[in-house]
Amino acid sequence: MVILATSGNISANGVQAKSPRQVQHRYKYYQLGTFSGAAIESAAYSINNAGQIVGISSASPPKPNHAFLWQNGQFTDLGAFADGALSSAFDINSNGEIAGYSHVSASSSTTHAFLWKTA
Numbered sequence: 001m002v003i004l005a006t007s008g009n010i011s012a013n014g015v016q017a018k019s020p021r022q023v024q025h026r027y028k029y030y031q032l033g034t035f036s037g038a039a040i041e042s043a044a045y046s047i048n049n050a051g052q053i054v055g056i057s058s059a060s061p062p063k064p065n066h067a068f069l070w071q072n073g074q075f076t077d078l079g080a081f082a083d084g085a086l087s088s089a090f091d092i093n094s095n096g097e098i099a100g101y102s103h104v105s106a107s108s109s110t111t112h113a114f115l116w117k118t119a
Contacts (some may be wrong), residue, residue: 032070034058042068046091054089054098067100067116078116082106089116 034042034057042057053070057077067078067089078098080087084106091099098116103109 032075034075044070045089048092048094048096050094050096052092052096054092054100056088064106067098067102069098069116081112081114087114 032042032044032053034040040058042055044053044055046055047053051071055068055070056065057068057075058065064080064084064086065088066080067087069076069078069089069092078087078089078100079102081102082105085103085108087100087102089098089100096118099113100116101111101113103111
């Protein structure tokens with residue numbers, strides 16, 4: 001089971017044990033924070049084996065929500081397709097490639113998928 005925590009919220013994922021015995025798990029809660037002091041909340045959606053975490057961080061208005069990558073205690077704002085547009089990251093693989101979406105403009109509800117790779 002993986003537990004990701006941001007802004008006081010916990011996201012958990014797990015599988016049922018195959019044995020009829022009760023299994024005891026101990027988990028540690030980690031506060032990731034946000035990628036700027038102005039951000040008001042964040043949500044983690046995926047973690048890979050390298051401990052890289054992706055999700056969305058909500059900034060104080062008028063700034064839009066943006067996709068983020070968290071690694072080694074640091075947030076990276078993944079940006080969006082246009083200034084003022086929203087974006088979100090939903091998955092990261094073992095190569096560090098990130099899948100998500102971004103609105104095409106600040107005034108549009110149209111979204112396009114993205115694959116983000118480090119340069």
